[in-house]
Structure formats: structure tokens, C-alpha cells
Amino acid sequence: MLPRIDELAKKISINKIRTICDYRGNLSIIEAQKDIPFEIKRVYYIWDNKDNLPRGGHAHKELWQAIIAMHGSCKIKIYDGKSTIDYILDKPDNVLIFPPGYWRDLVAFADDCVLLVLASDYYNESDYIRDYNEYIKYVQDREENPLL
Numbered sequence: 001m002l003p004r005i006d007e008l009a010k011k012i013s014i015n016k017i018r019t020i021c022d023y024r025g026n027l028s029i030i031e032a033q034k035d036i037p038f039e040i041k042r043v044y045y046i047w048d049n050k051d052n053l054p055r056g057g058h059a060h061k062e063l064w065q066a067i068i069a070m071h072g073s074c075k076i077k078i079y080d081g082k083s084t085i086d087y088i089l090d091k092p093d094n095v096l097i098f099p100p101g102y103w104r105d106l107v108a109f110a111d112d113c114v115l116l117v118l119a120s121d122y123y124n125e126s127d128y129i130r131d132y133n134e135y136i137k138y139v140q141d142r143e144e145n146p147l148l
């Protein structure tokens with residue numbers, strides 16, 4: 001069964017990335033399976049968002065992701081089928097790690113936002129739930145059968 005959104009908030013609150021600061025500036029470090037709980041199989045980034053158009057609007061069945069605003073800011077709305085929690089990403093030493101099973105909407109992009117995403121698997125369209133009604137059914141099925 002999916003954790004409730006209040007448990008999720010405790011579990012996946014934005015984490016600080018290990019950062020070494022010296023007179024030259026800052027160097028932030030992420031090591032797979034040490035600083036984030038999965039092997040990184042894919043990296044992609046989102047940038048030059050047009051007219052502040054939202055992205056996301058889907059959930060993943062299996063994929064874990066870690067998201068960093070390398071520059072600028074945006075808001076990530078995470079939904080568990082009943083409640084929503086909002087995370088603001090606005091610092092390059094912050095990372096939002098979230099597990100599969102949650103609907104996400106990415107909104108309020110600053111014009112200069114560059115969002116880096118580390119993913120636990122290769123791109124696979126069949127891992128997406130892009131239809132909202134299908135997502136609600138998925139959540140209900142999970143509640144009825146936690147083994148799903």
C-alpha cells in the first residue's frame with residue numbers, strides 16, 4: 001500500500017546534498033545508492049520552459065526519481081489520490097527524492113529554471129500512468145491489495 005501523504009512528507013522531505021564549499025565556490029556530490037536510494041540509470045534535464053506551462057501530470061508504477069533545481073525554481077505538487085503536498089525546489093544543493101506511485105505536477109517554473117532529474121530506470125512509457133482516472137483506480141486497487 002502507498003504511504004499516506006503525511007507519512008510521505010516525513011519520508012521524502014527535501015534533502016540536503018553533500019556540498020564542499022571553499023574560496024572558489026561550491027561542489028555538490030551525489031553518489032548512487034549512498035546519497036540517493038537507487039542506482040542511477042538515466043539522467044535528463046528540463047529547461048527553457050515556455051510560458052510557464054506545467055509539466056508532469058502523471059504517476060510512475062516503478063520508477064524512483066531524484067529532482068534538483070540546478071538553477072532557478074519550480075514547484076512540485078505530489079498527490080496520493082486524496083491529498084496534495086507541495087515542494088518548492090529553489091537551491092542546487094536540495095534534492096527531492098520520491099518513490100513511485102504518486103501523481104506529480106510541475107508548475108511555477110521560473111524562466112531560468114533548469115531541473116535535473118536522476119532516474120532509477122531507462123525511459124519506459126508503459127511505466128507511466130498519464131490518465132488521472134486510471135491513477136485513481138490504481139490507488140484504489142493498491143489499497144484493496146497491498147501486494148499489487
Ligand code: T46
Pocket residue numbers: 042044046055056057065104106117123
Ligand atoms: C517526470 C517529470 C519530472 C523520452 O523519450 N525519454 C525520457 O527519458 C523522458 C523523460 C521523456 N521522453 C519523451 C516522452 C515524451 O514524448 O519526451 C516527451 C516529453 O516527456 P513528458 O511529457 O513525460 O515530460 P514531463 O516533463 O511531463 O515529465 C518528465 C518525465 O517524463 C517524468 O518521468 O517525472 O519529468
